[in-house]
Amino acid sequence: MSSSRMRRVAVLVLEGAKPLDVGIPAQVFTTRASMPYEVRVCGAAPGLVTGGDGLSYHVAHGLGALEWAEIVFIPGYRFPDREDPPAAVVEALLAAHARGARLAAISTGAFALAATGLLDGRRATTHWHYTRALRARHPLVRVDENVLFVDEGSVLTSAGAASGIDLCLHILRKDLGVAASNHAARRLVAAPYRSGGQAQYVPRSLPEPLGERFAATREWALHRLGEPLTLKALARHAAVSPRTLSRRFVEDTGYTPMQWVMRARVDLARELLERTERSVEQIAAEVGLGTGTNLRTHFQRILGTTPTEYRRTFVRRDQPGPS
Numbered sequence: 001m002s003s004s005r006m007r008r009v010a011v012l013v014l015e016g017a018k019p020l021d022v023g024i025p026a027q028v029f030t031t032r033a034s035m036p037y038e039v040r041v042c043g044a045a046p047g048l049v050t051g052g053d054g055l056s057y058h059v060a061h062g063l064g065a066l067e068w069a070e071i072v073f074i075p076g077y078r079f080p081d082r083e084d085p086p087a088a089v090v091e092a093l094l095a096a097h098a099r100g101a102r103l104a105a106i107s108t109g110a111f112a113l114a115a116t117g118l119l120d121g122r123r124a125t126t127h128w129h130y131t132r133a134l135r136a137r138h139p140l141v142r143v144d145e146n147v148l149f150v151d152e153g154s155v156l157t158s159a160g161a162a163s164g165i166d167l168c169l170h171i172l173r174k175d176l177g178v179a180a181s182n183h184a185a186r187r188l189v190a191a192p193y194r195s196g197g198q199a200q201y202v203p204r205s206l207p208e209p210l211g212e213r214f215a216a217t218r219e220w221a222l223h224r225l226g227e228p229l230t231l232k233a234l235a236r237h238a239a240v241s242p243r244t245l246s247r248r249f250v251e252d253t254g255y256t257p258m259q260w261v262m263r264a265r266v267d268l269a270r271e272l273l274e275r276t277e278r279s280v281e282q283i284a285a286e287v288g289l290g291t292g293t294n295l296r297t298h299f300q301r302i303l304g305t306t307p308t309e310y311r312r313t314f315v316r317r318d319q320p321g322p323s
Contacts, residue, residue: 005036006031006036006037006038007036007037007038007070007071007175008037008038008040008068008069008070008071009025009029009037009038009039009040009069009070009071009072009073010039010040010041010042010061010065010066010068010069010071010072010073011025011026011039011040011041011042011072011073011075012042012043012065012066012072012073012074012075012089012093012112013041013042013043013049013051013057013059013075014043014044014049014074014075014077014085014089014109014112015049015050015051015077015078016050016051016052016077016078016079017049017051017052017057017075017076017077018051018052018053018075018076018077018078018107018108018161019051019052019053019055020161020162020164021075021076021077021106021107021109021161021164022041022051022057022075024075024106024161024164024165024168025039025073025075025104025106025164025168026039026041027188028165028168028169028172028184028188029071029168034180034183034184035180035184036176040060040061040065040068040069041057041059041060041061042059042060042061042062042063042064042065042066043057043059043061043062044062044063044085044086044088044089045062045063046059046060046061046062047059052077052078063088063089063092066092066093066095066096066101067092067095067096067099069096069101070100070101070102071101071102071104071171072093072096072101072102072103072104073104073105073106073109074093074103074104074105074106074109074110074112074113075106075107075109075164076105076106076107076108076109076110076126076127076161077108077109077112080108080109080110080111080112080130080133081111081130081133081134081136081137084111084112084115085112085115089112090112090115090116093112093113093116093118094116094117094118097116097118097154097155100154101154102153102154102155102156102171103116103118103154103155103156104155104156104157104158104167104171105124105126105155105156105157105158106158106161106163106164106167107126107127107158107159107160107161107163107164108126108127108130109126109157110124110125110126110130110134110157111126111130111134111137111138113155113157114134114137114138114141115138118154118155119138119140119141119152119155119157120138120140120141121140121141121142122141122142122152122155123142123143123144123150123152124141124142124143124144124150124152124155124157125143125144125145125147125148125149125150125157125158125159126143126157126159127159127160127161128145128159128160131143131145146304147159147304148163148166148167149163149166149167149170151170156170156171165188165190168184169181169184169185169190172184212252213248213252214238214245214248214249214252216237216238217234217237217238218253218260220237221234221237221261221264222264225261225264225265225268225287225288226285226286226287226288227288228288229261229288231245231246231257231258234257234261235257245257262298262302263302265287265288265289265298266287266295266298266299266302266303268286268287269283269284269287269289269295269299269307270303270310270314272286272287273307273310273311273314274311274314279292280292280295280296280307280308283295283307292307295307
């Protein structure tokens with residue numbers, strides 16, 4: 001794609017729009033010598049749009065901006081799981097897509113995009129707090145809760161607000177190349193490409209229990225993660241057979257007992273990486289994973305990143321970093 005032609009970007013502000021979600025594409029694509037884009041911020045109608053987090057927006061354009069745009073960003077908004085956007089908004093998004101525009105949702109903007117049906121049968125993501133709600137409200141969407149963004153060609157989605165930067169830089173890489181994307185990243189003081197997915201930002205990788213039948217056994221296991229924990233040992237504590245424990249544990253948590261133990265060990269490793277200067281090998285031994293290689297393997301599989309990258313991201317800034 002030639003970099004000389006101006007590209008048209010619309011940022012669609014819905015009721016309850018989140019400030020960062022609106023500001024990121026508006027700032028990334030704002031017209032400047034190095035950025036051949038023109039941005040129009042619009043709403044369902046011109047005028048005042050009540051936003052979220054105490055801010056409102058006065059937009060100059062209505063849905064006609066979607067007829068003009070080649071890329072339409074849909075920022076996240078409050079209570080996306082309660083009702084779909086107005087029918088006129090859904091119809092305008094569908095019409096823009098039919099004309100060839102790319103539709104890019106940031107965070108909970110994925111709900112508005114899903115309301116069009118354009119995500120049915122496709123991969124998509126949203127803020128980790130809302131992935132279950134998106135899956136429940138739009139069961140035909142293949143929700144991927146572990147990634148920062150998903151590019152399905154003409155429809156794109158991203159995770160929480162900061163992932164909007166990742167998505168915008170990705171679009172720049174596709175449109176203008178790596179040099180332009182890196183230039184924008186430096187201007188934003190952002191990483192040109194972040195490793196891992198949003199799984200690393202979820203407070204814990206353990207699921208919320210769906211039942212409490214084995215709550216005491218889970219608590220018992222959490223205090224013994226550094227010890228050998230077998231299915232037989234867990235079943236013995238729960239006073240049931242291994243087969244019964246396996247079946248009912250899945251009903252309680254969505255995971256087998258040993259899958260749950262592995263996630264608990266990874267969560268403990270995360271805490272130790274954040275709060276201590278112990279080496280990866282030391283942490284692996286302390287959480288019951290034996291070797292650093294074993295910890296790295298499971299860390300990558302569950303969180304989509306490495307222990308070293310995780311520590312760089314989450315180490316407390318008010319204490320010395322690990323050597």
